[in-house]
Amino acid sequence: MDKTRALKASVAISPNALRGLPAGRKTLTVTYFSNWDKTEVVIEFREYGSDAKVLTEIISGIISIRIKVNESTYPVPLDFQLKTKKSNTSMSSTVMKETYCSFWDEKTSTFSTSGLSKVKEDDSSISCHSEHTTSFAILLQVTELPTQISHNDYKILDMLTNILSCVSISALLITIGIFMMFRTLRTAERNIIHTNLAVSLLAAQVLFLIGVDLSGNKLTCTIIALTLHYLYLAVFGWMLVEGLDLFYKIVKVYGSEQNRLPIYLGIGWGIPIPIVIVSAGIRFNSYTAISSCWLNMTNGVIWAFAGPACIVILINSVLLVIIGRIIYRSSSAVNNMNNTTGLRASLRGVLILTPLLGSTWIFGLLAIGDAAVIFQYLFVIFSSLQGFFIFMIYCLF
Template identity: 30%
Template structure:
């Protein structure tokens, strides 16, 4: 294991001795030679957008009749970064191929990245050669001023979201009437996952300053878990809305929320498995791009289907029951934030508008907890009424027995007059099941048109 400050480190497998050449009694035994190159500029390459970010080290066997390659056990090479990779840019493990392009060049055949941090990268290769690590610098760097502003926005946004996510969880947990339905229970679990993610992120820098390896792994494990749990609950929210609005079923599903909880908090098993298989993954850079992308694709598909279904319901609803454009926009914005679709902005952070998209991505996602509080607490009448019943005093207090769906706040409900029946010719005298059903549906449609339908 390399000491702190080691610039280059090579660990050779035991199977390497099987590749030693045969030698006679009057010949020198084979040796392993190591070379260290302190001038990286000696290795000039035509790789665009990539730079050699380490010194070059090589290992070879003397008197070998052929190159040492295709080893059954890997050679482990750890190289120190000349420029700290604090932005977690893509790194590539390569070796110098003297036969490439006629004059030599970097090649990655037989080499792969094992793990990488801001200071070190460990590579695994199946042959002996000249080793190095390339750093991808093709993406536009964020200037220090914008980077500092984005950092401040991130910490402030996460702090604000943590506060309002806590209020949301407390509100829906304390007031039993608010958590009777499935959407509210799913919202509680989603808010808990996002609250955990924000809190761990806020204390991450402080805990990492202690320099304790075990604490670093624990924090990375916790953050990875809450991130995956947040996306899982966003996906379950999309699935529930799909079931409720598209696949409308009246069949009782036993332990519906219990099954959702088992799936929603399932990433705990995944994180434990990663911890058992490769604990070093949590001490370096662990990417979750693939699960995140799949989750966003699933949410986006369900989002489009749900919007189409809601639109069809509004078109087919009787006249006088359609809501305005602002109400529809509010519903779309609420769904977008609840399903975490603002994360898709992160896939557009390239090109000339990269800085603008980074600001939008930072604001939307760090303040997601605040937006959830606004749409699902502040703008919901039943939540405001519970606040007024249990938390307010004086003229702002609302008596619990006066809470009625048809009554305004503080105003008694007025009886609605019976709607006048339109004179229609009677068709009940015709002895036909079709005419009877037509008459019944006609009466039903007249009654429904007189009352405001519930908002879907």
Template identity: 25%
Template sequence: MTPFAVLLSNLEISEEQWKILSSISYVGCGLSAFFSASTVLSFMFIRIARAEVSSSIHVSLSGALFLLNISFMLSEWTATLGMDGFCVFIAVMIHYSLLSCFTWMAIEALHLYLLLIRVFNIYIRHYMVKLSLVGWGVPAIVVGALLSVYKTKSFYGKNEMTLSDTNKTNAICWIKEPSVLYGVNLSYFTVIFLFNLGILITVSRQIFKLRHVGSMHGKMPVWKDAGTVLGLMSLMGTTWGLAFFSIGFTNYVILYLFCIFNSMQGFYIFLWMCGTMRKNRAQTAQSKTKSSVDISK
């Protein structure tokens, strides 16, 4: 099995730590894949879930996470089959879905900025279509550019990961060149991470300002604000930034946190969607009750 952190780091860890981190990663990816699929199905069959553009963005991110989790869990098994073409396909799917996840995280941040900061004049024609072209199209361009030189230089395929204490190797289907791993993945994510972090800080400040105003009237519990910020962190993928603390050296605490938080991101988004739909139902019921009272008067 393979630790989830290999997506952004070239790991040099012991065999024991590899097995533990791999087990955490596969349990997390299995849960994430299941709940990501549940999020997509909920969006398809529950009418209230399709009422907002925000839900469509959440579902697109969940779809990208589902592809990432499934293709990641197939990476090591595929490497043992000895089918180079299939191994390249799985590696390409992992890379494409990973970059799609990052792009949709940036779109989550952009939409949140338009929704909460620029409250007025935010109408954009064919908004969701344009977001989808960016969310799915930009990663396709990046991966396509790497595949365009496949005959002269193959960046995807079977990659042998060496364990630090036994010199044994674990073969996975992934990017074979560290320069591409860091030069493309880490650079791509760094730009998105800085953008999302800036939006998160701005939105968090707005939330705490509202809390200060609400606290004067005895409202706005602290735990709700904390839950909102944690939910936004999951949507924007800020926990992926833990990868910056494991570059150049091995930090097991960071690796464990990275695998726990990021392999289960689809599960956290499912919880966020459930909370959002529950809130929408409550608001709809409240507005109907208020309308009935007004009519009766």
């Protein structure tokens, strides 16, 4: 029999981690508890809306690790492995589960994941890395989804997001490369706006793919969420600039030659800064969701993004209607008042401009109720492919 398989817990500390400790008598104390007797502990992680039913249970024993030099306790980085048990919670197609490395925070009397990351997981055990020494356990979060979106749908949506975002990133790189290659394109005000929108969206999508799941270290995860918050606000800022500039070019022809670029730069890159700073200042310790480096959806932080996004979508939707009417009238006049031709031209113009001005993000707001699955798929497809649509509009049309 392999003795390591019978172990319920193991700890590994690098000699380099101990060299930084002060001189003195060093002692290592490791205690293992089969059960957690703090029955008052209630843990709830809500990520899928306030209607989600969430249960978090401990699926391992508790391992307590203390390193002392003389009589003082010192934190050191270490790796530990805990044997896990199967959950008693029945799983269905509308239930999602996630395991977490956690420690007991004596200051808050609750479990926390700060400073911990999951290294390896199999059917019977989970290995974790910690930046400190304390009491550790493995938690299982079971979430009953509040909508008709099944676990399989979430997996498909996640796969679509990754694949389509890669397509979008490639298209944005080509778009930016084309604008940078030719001086006449690089210096035109309209193309400068296009380039800034492409750059902000490219940075947001790359960071989203790389960092949104790096939730092991709370500080790192919060920094990623802050950066994503800023970048996506910048995307909406530049989409607003696209709408305003198009409005001035088409509707307000007189005076459209004025240099508005400093104002546009302030809207695109400047306005998101105070929004992120204020929201982070108010909710820094609870800024992110528990298992992703994005805004917390249960304590109001998400509205620091959703609020400005809704305002931009509303403004651009109004501008889209006005621009569509102008295209319709102009096309009808050119074609001797042929209403059919004017309507076709107007619809074509609106369809082309819709992804450019961010109107497709409305699908995300409509993803509730019985039609949630349909709108979730539409939202993922159109939002993930926004960079590809930008390439099509800027470089091919």
